[in-house]
Amino acid sequence: MKKVTAFIGNHQKHSTYKAVCEFERNLKAYGNIEFEIVFLKDYQLEYCRGCKVCFEKGEEYCPLHDDRDILMEKMIQSDGVIFATPNYAFHVSAPMKNLLDRLAFTFHRPRFFGKTFTAIVNQGIFGGNAIVKYLSSMGGNFGFRVSKGCVLTTLEPRSEAAQNKITREIKKASARFYKDLMRAAPPVPSFFRLMTFRMSRTSIQLMLDDKSKDYRYYKENGWFESGYYYPVSLGLVKKMAGRIFDGMGKRMVKRS
Ligand SMILES: Cc1cc2nc3c(=O)[nH]c(=O)nc-3n(C[C@H](O)[C@H](O)[C@H](O)COP(=O)(O)O)c2cc1C
Structure with a gap:
């Protein structure tokens, strides 16, 4: 049994949520997976104040007392982590960026070795590839094994061909993620x-x-x-x- 947690960066149960649910169905068809969906909006996460206390003294001295450690604990307890976000103004959504800011001390002190990470980005038209690249780099900085993510163009109304393309992309990404999740040895570094x-x-x-x-x-x-x-x-x-x-x-x- 592998535990996978998906962190979703937008508020609505729209195409990003639907993509994550499809990803979950695919993973469960491949093997024994426990899957949890976490909407960041449901957690209290203050904005980083830039004091750098987490870098210098330690994250336990952060002056903000909120749900940061609950979210991090969910990552620690997972074998696989998915960051799913819509493309907002050519970047991740604000709640997703806030999570990254609040966990930036992990770039100094990486810890998620032996765990697999991927990114799902939904876009209207353009810019999603750069966001997947950005999130993949963040995942690597955290210490994860990074599995190539996917960009889904989810404009509505959607033709059958466009929907089929989305389904195909999710299928390929979930197959890659599952394969990486099941690998025993951690990767040789680049x-x-x-x-x-x-x-x-x-x-x-x-x-x-x-x-x-x-x-x-x-x-x-x-x-x-x-x-x-x-x-x-x-x-x-x-x-x-x-x-x-x-x-x-x-x-x-x-x-x-
Ligand atoms: C504030 C905002 C900014 C957006 N910026 C972009 C953008 O820069 N590029 C793009 O392709 N789509 C952009 N979009 C479209 C969304 O990425 C797209 O509709 C996506 O499917 C939303 O995810 P959701 O269906 O899960 O809500 C934007 C949407 C919003 C609401």
Whole structure:
């Protein structure tokens, strides 16, 4: 049994909600899935005030006391997470962006390793691909394995051909997501992800100390010594690239 949670960024049970329900039906046809739909509108989530306390001292010191941790706990308890949002003014909806802002400390201290993420974006006409790309990058920053998402053009009234295209896209995306959800081993990082890890940890190690939450988090996780966030066989080329990224990180710190 795998648990999947879909976070929906708009208020109405319109095409985004319907797409998520279709995704759920497909997943349940593939295997044993427990599926939860979370409408962000049903949770109290204040706007980030930009104090950066979460980055520096820790998320537990955030001055906002709302449902942030309930939402994060839902992610922690899931094997798979879906972010579903309409395209509003060429971006994610405001509640979805607010969630990302409030969880931005996770980019410093990623934690969702071994879990799968995907994005579903509904659009009227144009701009959805850039939003899927953006959300996929956020999912990667959180630590998820990212499964390629989908963009659905959901203008109404809709022809039968347009509806069939939507159904096909959801089917393909849910099949990809299910396959990724069932993978046992976490992915080998791309060069970009490896570089991000190695350069961040070098600068954290050289510039910060025990007073910093990031420093303690890296230390507790053994990340100052490891090749990547989690045990993975990097292969010769990536091992060498990792050393080069370490050196680049050191030079960057010296220059700063
Ligand atoms: C405030 C607002 C802004 C929108 N901006 C865009 C946009 O930039 N590009 C686009 O293709 N569609 C845009 N749309 C259309 C929605 O993305 C589209 O209708 C989508 O299907 C809405 O999702 P829903 O059916 O789940 O409500 C916008 C809609 C609203 C209400």
